[in-house]
Amino acid sequence: MESPRRAYGVESGARRHPYRQTDPEARESHEEQVLIGHLDQVAVGTEFESRRSLYDAGVHRALQAGIVGRAAEGAESIVLSGGYPDDEDFGEFVIYTGSGGRDPNTGRQVADQHFVKQNKALVTSHLRGLPVRVIRGGRHNEFAPHSGFRYDGTYRVGRYWREEGRDGFQICRFRLEALAPDELPDRITSSKVVTRSAVTVQRIVRDTAMSRRVKGWHGYCCQVCGITLECIGGLYAEGAHIRPLGKPHNGPDTEDNLLCLCPNHHVLFDAGGFTIDEAYLIDGIDGIDGKLRTIPRHQLNQKHLEYHRNLWRSE
Numbered sequence: 001m002e003s004p005r006r007a008y009g010v011e012s013g014a015r016r017h018p019y020r021q022t023d024p025e026a027r028e029s030h031e032e033q034v035l036i037g038h039l040d041q042v043a044v045g046t047e048f049e050s051r052r053s054l055y056d057a058g059v060h061r062a063l064q065a066g067i068v069g070r071a072a073e074g075a076e077s078i079v080l081s082g083g084y085p086d087d088e089d090f091g092e093f094v095i096y097t098g099s100g101g102r103d104p105n106t107g108r109q110v111a112d113q114h115f116v117k118q119n120k121a122l123v124t125s126h127l128r129g130l131p132v133r134v135i136r137g138g139r140h141n142e143f144a145p146h147s148g149f150r151y152d153g154t155y156r157v158g159r160y161w162r163e164e165g166r167d168g169f170q171i172c173r174f175r176l177e178a179l180a181p182d183e184l185p186d187r188i189t190s191s192k193v194v195t196r197s198a199v200t201v202q203r204i205v206r207d208t209a210m211s212r213r214v215k216g217w218h219g220y221c222c223q224v225c226g227i228t229l230e231c232i233g234g235l236y237a238e239g240a241h242i243r244p245l246g247k248p249h250n251g252p253d254t255e256d257n258l259l260c261l262c263p264n265h266h267v268l269f270d271a272g273g274f275t276i277d278e279a280y281l282i283d284g285i286d287g288i289d290g291k292l293r294t295i296p297r298h299q300l301n302q303k304h305l306e307y308h309r310n311l312w313r314s315e
Helices: 024-032 051-057 117-128 209-217 263-270 302-311
Strands: 034-036 067-070 074-080 093-097 132-137 149-164 170-178 188-190 229-231 234-236 238-241 258-261 274-276 282-284
Touching (some): 034 074, 067 117, 074 093, 074 117, 093 149, 117 149, 117 170, 132 170, 209 258, 258 263, 263 274, 274 302
Parallel strands (some): 074 132
Antiparallel strands (some): 034 188, 132 149, 149 170, 229 234, 238 258, 274 282
């Protein structure tokens, strides 16, 4: 069977249940842990008959919830099964809808979602660069298995935001991107009694010709804090796209959609730490304020600034 990324070579009828526990104390100890990343004993492409078998294998340790994780630790796994109509699956990446606010009888969204509980766990995974296991349920799209569930490997949470969903309420959205084999970190296990392992997180920073031009105009000086970072190899800054590139935002790689920022303010801008109004005033949390530093030759598109503000509206 071909996956959207590789041939998995799943053996017919293969089922693995390494975490099945009959001892209540052993099961309780297992459930206290947070198991983040790929599980060595479960191959990518392994199929499962039911949510129960997923649970017993430790791949997705919830029988109903679509997101497993803790706000302070990060998300372990998500299940894509067609339950949320706003979900979009492109194989190599997924636009995933958060949890909460849905009527269990009709499946319709009846209230706004917020970045709390399991949704915040996915935010933590983004901020810490932690991988999330992705499981697809049967028959809901072209990338799903014909029946049951399939473990499709680990993805990074590339970005998160809020927007109005099909039912007219604000929903939390997450772009998850498939990790290549050489990007996989070691599995991280934590619990109340287990010491967290150290993990190195590498952000992906795009450095296009357009970005270099904008940074050169500003002398590699952050438009928010005014700091210029001088390294052994020269000056350093980052080009931050106001309206994000790629689906579903489809922002352009153009001068009027780019800011010159230091790494700290780039992360804060992408994660909703501050927005910029029509007069270039900065509206942020934890004392981030003031006015954006501008130069005559670098004019920003007000529609892109408005788009970014709307991503973080009411949060």
